[in-house]
């Protein structure tokens with residue numbers, strides 16, 4: 001991570017080496033900062049630590065297309081995973097975002113980073129996030145013990161679900177060494193409808209209505225004017241076998257009550273990749289970018305509430321349940337007004353997705369927790385990483 | 400007689416029963432506190448009926464606030480608490496302890512709010528699984544996870560056990576369908592986890608609570624996802640000569656990239672039991688049966704079925720029976736969903752719940768038969784084949800102590816086989832007391848210790864549902 005005074009970077013070549021490294025650090029209470037592909041400059045900026053790269057923990061360890069399950073060591077590049085899956089016509093169901101274009105970063109995203117960040121994409125509202133497909137993992141806790149949770153089977157309630165706990169913990173609860181995901185067949189084809197010129201309220205209402213229909217929409221975004229096009233676009237996607245796609249698209253078009261353009265598979269794929277990666281957002285190079293999670297039909301109200309208070313551009317995904325919002329970095333980059341507005345609209349949360357290191361040092365990158373949740377968060381952290389070795393301060397101050 | 404050990408109840412707590420009951424009655428309406436020995440009997444076990452313990456008292460609060468007051472008191476008085484929904488646990492998860500107060504959420508059964516636009520419903524934890532679907536059904540929605548016990552079991556119990564059901568192949572299990580919870584902690588503090596947004600901030604405590612088996616707090620409310628009903632749904636029966644054929648067909652359907660909504664398996668003994676009970680038209684000459692359900696428009700279902708039928712033919716399918724009406728479809732599901740109940744009419748049984756990789760299905764089925772036979776008992780298999788979640792029902796006579804011991808031993812052997820085959824001890828029923836002492840077969844000591852430390856981050860004195868899930872000797 002830039003600007004960080006790193007003592008050294010280590011690249012353990014195996015889980016066993018990582019265990020040794022963590023035990024050494026535990027003995028001296030020295031913090032570690034876990035580095036996957038380095039594509040996300042996420043989290044709060046914080047003090048010096050040994051950089052632990054997962055690059056040496058790489059490779060697919062199990063792939064059973066007939067059982068739709070894949071295990072890989074945490075540092076395995078996503079490109080390698082996707083190539084292997086492609087060859088068998090399968091995919092990770094949750095369509096993980098690739099942050100590089102929005103954040104202007106390099107590196108190769110890793111499967112461990114995807115798991116630890118609970119990364120997902122447009123299919124989230126329908127097919128779940130990384131947490132919903134992650135069925136097993138191995139991690140090393142703060143005592144240097146290898147802990148397994150879940151496994152390679154589709155259903156498992158044996159003991160506590162530490163798999164879910166690790167998804168989204170951003171490596172603050174140990175080093176993931178291997179992860180197992182369930183897969184889905186890649187849809188034979190896909191297509192989208194685009195309706196132009198709708199305002200935010202009308203667009204989100206339409207997307208919610210479509211999501212409440214039986215026609216299995218798997219993408220539901222609204223791109224206001226300026227987001228990749230001069231006119232506002234409301235985009236509905238369906239995926240499946242060719243005959244299904246044709247049928248569902250017709251039914252959704254009938255439900256829209258406004259003229260809709262049809263995007264065929266190629267154009268649809270390209271547009272959804274841009275939506276997934278946040279690049280349709282009209283963000284100036286220096287803008288901060290927020291990721292806001294809120295009940296879908298309250299999202300336009302949130303935008304309306306912010307309009308007087310701050311200059312911003314935005315897009316909606318997940319029927320409105322996810323907003324990406326770009327705003328100048330000045331001050332707190334809108335943290336306070338944004339979070340107050342989210343609270344006033346009935347709750348949700350806002351996470352800073354993109355921001356300079358200076359900004360990340362002066363504001364809460366992650367939504368501050370309620371006192372009850374904060375106590376539990378600290379207690380859970382202490383139960384796994386009592387010395388605070390892993391990614392200290394990355395999510396919350398002092399944790 | 401062999402069997403599962405319970406810890407010795409604390410004599411000190413037993414001696415304080417009168418004082419404890421009086422204190423509880425001062426906190427919540429007296430009619431919500433049950434103390435009379437006779438009235439406590441209905442709470443002495445759950446659906447794992449071979450074990451029973453009469454609790455100190457049962458309280459049935461009507462609000463989160465009442466739950467909070469009760470827990471605060473129990474915390475201060477050092478009294479263990481056993482959370483309870485409808486008591487349909489098959490693993491003994493809701494079986495009381497003699498020195499514990501059972502806190503049941505059955506009276507908290509209100510639908511608080513439905514938001515159709517956002518496809519969520521906020522419900523009290525005692526609302527039954529089916530009541531949620533019934534409440535949103537008229538508007539074309541349903542709550543997806545559908546345990547066979549859905550008429551009785553509560554959403555709180557579903558969350559605590561991360562319950563599944565026949566349609567989870569497509570829709571996921573409980574943890575994939577919950578957005579928020581209200582949780583009352585050991586000292587009575589109330590915390591809100593998640594809410595009605597699609598994802599929640601911070602650590603995934605929703606995921607952690609799903610499957611926590613009543614050991615981290617009492618869930619009093621939940622925000623659940625509701626889904627639009629499909630245009631149509633059609634279950635189809637496929638009869639095969641052997642279990643191997645049926646098992647191989649399942650693997651090939653999944654392998655071909657087809658994910659039906661449900662794929663349920665029954666072997667010959669199960670077919671006979673269910674058919675005699677439900678008269679669903681199951682083929683009595685089949686050695687094994689699959690119920691495969693597809694969803695969508697008529698054309699979509701037809702094209703999906705055509706693909707599945709082609710695969711089934713490659714596995715020498717003997718009979719194919721498509722439901723022609725809603726009534727026939729209901730009969731097909733009635734047979735499957737009443738499998739446990741129907742079995743209960745012909746014999747006592749224990750139901751195992753291990754999950755295995757699909758590729759090991761045939762092997763594990765064959766070995767299961769061999770294990771049960773070696774104990775001189777019979778087994779019927781009905782299970783969620785698409786996700787490898789086995790449910791061998793080991794039949795025995797509860798009045799024959801020798802048979803009970805044998806049945807339990809056979810069950811344990813089957814579960815070890817599941818773990819050795821790359822699977823796990825329990826796919827959806829939970830560990831409870833039943834599989835507690837097998838946890839060593841799946842986890843190393845440091846892994847169990849790690850889980851216990853996480854649990855203690857919530858339940859500091861391990862006062863919730865003690866003596867469940869974790870082997871007794873591993874307790875601190």
Ligand SMILES: Cc1cc2nc3c(=O)[nH]c(=O)nc-3n(C[C@H](O)[C@H](O)[C@H](O)COP(=O)(O)OP(=O)(O)OC[C@H]3O[C@@H](n4cnc5c(N)ncnc54)[C@H](O)[C@@H]3O)c2cc1C
Pocket residue numbers: 445446481482483484485486487488489492493504524545546547548551552553554555556557558559560561562563564565612613614616617618619739740827828864
């Ligand atoms: C005939 C039959 C069929 C079944 N079919 C299925 C099936 O298809 N799929 C499946 O997954 N299960 C099935 N089950 C098992 C059982 O119904 C489920 O585990 C169910 O979720 C239990 O719900 P309950 O309300 O009865 O909970 P209980 O049995 O009362 O409790 C279960 C566990 O949850 C805890 N608990 C209950 N309520 C709360 C709460 N509010 N807060 C915190 N902890 C709580 C208890 O302490 C206990 O550990 C079946 C059971 C039967 C008898």
